[in-house]
Amino acid sequence: xxxxxxxxxxxxxxxxxxxxxxxxxxxxxxxxxxxxxxxxxxxxxxxxxxxxxxxxxxxxxxxxxxxxxxxxxxxxxxxxxxxxxxxxxxxxxxxxxxxxxxxxxxxxxxxxxxxxxxxxxxxxxxxxxxxxxxxxxxxxxxxxxxxxxxxxxxxxxxxxxxxxxxxxxxxxxxxxxxxxxxxxxxxxxxxxxxxxxxxxxxxxxxxxxxxxxxxxxxxxxxxxxxxxxxxxxxxxxxxxxxxxxxxxxxxxxxxxxxxxxxxxxxxxxxxxxxxxxxxxxxxxxxxxxxxxxxxxxxxxxxxxxxxxxxxxxxxxxxxxxxxxxxxxxxxxxxxxxxxxxxxxxxxxxxxxxxxxxxxxxxxxxxxxxxxxxxxxxxxxxxxxxxxxxxxxxxxxxxxxxxxxxxxxxxxxxxxxxxxxxxxxxxxxxxxxxxxxxxxxxxxx
Numbered sequence: 001x002x003x004x005x006x007x008x009x010x011x012x013x014x015x016x017x018x019x020x021x022x023x024x025x026x027x028x029x030x031x032x033x034x035x036x037x038x039x040x041x042x043x044x045x046x047x048x049x050x051x052x053x054x055x056x057x058x059x060x061x062x063x064x065x066x067x068x069x070x071x072x073x074x075x076x077x078x079x080x081x082x083x084x085x086x087x088x089x090x091x092x093x094x095x096x097x098x099x100x101x102x103x104x105x106x107x108x109x110x111x112x113x114x115x116x117x118x119x120x121x122x123x124x125x126x127x128x129x130x131x132x133x134x135x136x137x138x139x140x141x142x143x144x145x146x147x148x149x150x151x152x153x154x155x156x157x158x159x160x161x162x163x164x165x166x167x168x169x170x171x172x173x174x175x176x177x178x179x180x181x182x183x184x185x186x187x188x189x190x191x192x193x194x195x196x197x198x199x200x201x202x203x204x205x206x207x208x209x210x211x212x213x214x215x216x217x218x219x220x221x222x223x224x225x226x227x228x229x230x231x232x233x234x235x236x237x238x239x240x241x242x243x244x245x246x247x248x249x250x251x252x253x254x255x256x257x258x259x260x261x262x263x264x265x266x267x268x269x270x271x272x273x274x275x276x277x278x279x280x281x282x283x284x285x286x287x288x289x290x291x292x293x294x295x296x297x298x299x300x301x302x303x304x305x306x307x308x309x310x311x312x313x314x315x316x317x318x319x320x321x322x323x324x325x326x327x328x329x330x331x332x333x334x335x336x337x338x339x340x341x342x343x344x345x346x347x348x349x350x351x352x353x354x355x356x357x358x359x360x361x362x363x364x365x366x367x368x369x370x371x372x373x374x375x376x377x378x379x380x381x382x383x384x385x386x387x388x389x390x391x392x393x394x395x396x397x398x399x400x401x402x403x404x405x406x407x408x409x410x411x412x413x414x415x416x417x418x419x420x421x422x423x424x425x426x427x428x429x430x431x432x433x434x435x436x437x438x439x440x441x442x443x444x
């Protein structure tokens with residue numbers, strides 16, 4: 001059943017670690033069945049309850065899954081294998097439009113902000129026992145949230161959006177709980193949910209965000225206890241919640257007030273579409289904003305707010321781990337905000353012009369593409385592998401849609417950040433040639 005790999009260990013923790021090592025090394029492949037608990041217990045000379053405890057630990061970590069009488073098997077995409085591993089490396093001479101990075105020329109210089117933060121630190125160093133959120137950071141973040149219609153709530157800080165999402169989920173959910181996620185959606189979230197021992201159920205997405213009917217089914221029929229939604233610049237499709245879609249989603253959520261709502265405003269600072277938040281409809285909610293895309297990916301700072309219980313739980317658990325997010329970084333962000341280091345409308349316009357130009361160029365060539373906001377364009381295709389290989393041969397590396405999908409149809413993601421007008425025409429021509437005569441499919 002396991003080929004040449006042999007699970008070892010006498011204690012539950014040792015058995016679980018042995019399976020996880022096999023998965024991480026590739027000796028146990030995705031979908032591979034594991035021995036029945038009694039068989040493995042007999043082989044190892046341990047009590048079946050010990051193996052049961054090991055398997056339970058592996059399920060909670062998202063390494064294996066159990067399907068009743070069919071037994072346990074390695075997850076199709078175990079938590080030890082991140083979706084970022086599904087990529088096409090760009091060899092020399094190939095243009096890379098796969099990584100999803102911002103345009104460095106649109107990011108502000110960080111030197112003045114870091115120097116200002118260091119000077120303030122010299123005057124007033126942060127010591128143990130102080131509040132985790134800088135007062136000016138909280139004030140400016142809260143004012144921006146209020147201006148965008150996000151309900152009042154305490155402001156906290158995490159090391160990026162994914163860190164905040166993980167902490168919020170862990171504050172309320174237990175292994176085995178169901179989480180409704182966007183499909184296609186952010187690959188890191190699709191990895192995170194099973195890594196926490198949670199079960200993801202897909203919700204389809206169109207240009208205006210998650211489909212209300214799918215959300216209703218996930219909350220009602222699948223008993224999802226949480227729903228993660230991207231408000232703007234959804235990765236990978238560029239979807240953004242419209243006013244009408246947001247209103248319909250609020251109606252759905254109002255019927256499920258016990259659901260944990262987690263919103264990621266991914267487009268903050270580089271998207272000019274208005275925000276239509278859902279926060280406040282449910283009893284438990286969190287709203288997250290990272291500075292990474294607009295100010296720099298290495299600024300591992302995200303502001304988030306939520307209902308008092310959620311924020312208090314997250315801060316309490318944070319105190320037992322990292323303690324707080326560096327106030328030096330928080331103060332650097334404050335300097336960037338106060339000095340207007342990023343001209344958000346200009347940045348949004350720059351990305352929008354490139355994105356819209358690519359979509360128009362593809363449309364002229366008969367290729368369907370989506371990208372309502374942000375820096376990515378989603379192109380539905382019939383065969384991701386063949387399409388990506390043909391584009392690579394033509395000199396372009398793209399992100400395979402498998403990184404972002406659960407059950408939605410195939411596609412590829414193109415990042416427009418570094419493209420010039422001439423690049424856009426060349427890329428559109430290569431995409432059209434790679435697509436060939438095969439009809440495109442919608443991603444909904």
